[in-house]
Amino acid sequence: MGRKFFVGGNWKCNGTIDQVDKIVKTLNEGQVPPPDVVEVVVSPPYVFLPVVKSQLRPEFQVAAQNCWVKKGGAFTGEVSAEMLVNLGVPWVILGHSERRALLGESNEFVGDKVAYALSQGLKVIACVGETLEQREAGSTVDVVAAQTKAIAEKIKDWSNVVVAYEPVWAIGTGKVATPDQAQEVHASLRDWLKVNVSPEVSESTRIIYGGSVTAANCKELGAKPDVDGFLVGGASLKPEFIDIINAAT
Numbered sequence: 001m002g003r004k005f006f007v008g009g010n011w012k013c014n015g016t017i018d019q020v021d022k023i024v025k026t027l028n029e030g031q032v033p034p035p036d037v038v039e040v041v042v043s044p045p046y047v048f049l050p051v052v053k054s055q056l057r058p059e060f061q062v063a064a065q066n067c068w069v070k071k072g073g074a075f076t077g078e079v080s081a082e083m084l085v086n087l088g089v090p091w092v093i094l095g096h097s098e099r100r101a102l103l104g105e106s107n108e109f110v111g112d113k114v115a116y117a118l119s120q121g122l123k124v125i126a127c128v129g130e131t132l133e134q135r136e137a138g139s140t141v142d143v144v145a146a147q148t149k150a151i152a153e154k155i156k157d158w159s160n161v162v163v164a165y166e167p168v169w170a171i172g173t174g175k176v177a178t179p180d181q182a183q184e185v186h187a188s189l190r191d192w193l194k195v196n197v198s199p200e201v202s203e204s205t206r207i208i209y210g211g212s213v214t215a216a217n218c219k220e221l222g223a224k225p226d227v228d229g230f231l232v233g234g235a236s237l238k239p240e241f242i243d244i245i246n247a248a249t
């Protein structure tokens, strides 16, 4: 079974209404492959989700950048999975390294979030990735396996999960992983899924790469057999995001 190429754009905590209008215009006017060839999901900050969803070309989807770990209620400042579903937001990014590092989200907490979001009908982009220290210590494969295991322990159905391998040292640094480095970790994650979940899940789950992806490096990365697309931060705010969407063609 072929895995459809997936390109996500994580806008992080960026944007004004004027900037959002410009990005949406660029996306709406861009020449891109049809949605049966490439799945495109952009993730603006919560406050811009309704406007982006309503103005964006219909074949592009939207994602929230986070959601609360369980049913909404007395959790000031949080946004629940139910609210996203109610707004018609189909996707959510969970476990981004910025949240793991800055807000102390543990592997278990991310696993709980993924399970709850899926139970409410959301699709999940689940982020994993090692720090530079962990890479230099030779523990990359163990770190991403532990992060994936914490998710696997909480879910049964992987059909609505995309795994984003995002080495922390590559995020926002301009230091992209080499295609071989990305392929090595993606292959190890796929093998982990094969052994610990099932061969079917291993074969069908998309594993995308994130970390300083640009128009200049996306083709080579996307050509690797286990790289099924990208999660793009900085470059998703720029016109070159259209080139990245076209990387697989």
Ligand code: PEP
Pocket (backbone or CB within 6 Å): 010, 012, 166, 170, 171, 172, 173, 174, 210, 211, 212, 213, 231, 232, 233, 234, 235
């Ligand atoms: C990200 O934040 O998910 C990301 C990959 O950022 P950047 O592309 O800017 O490195």
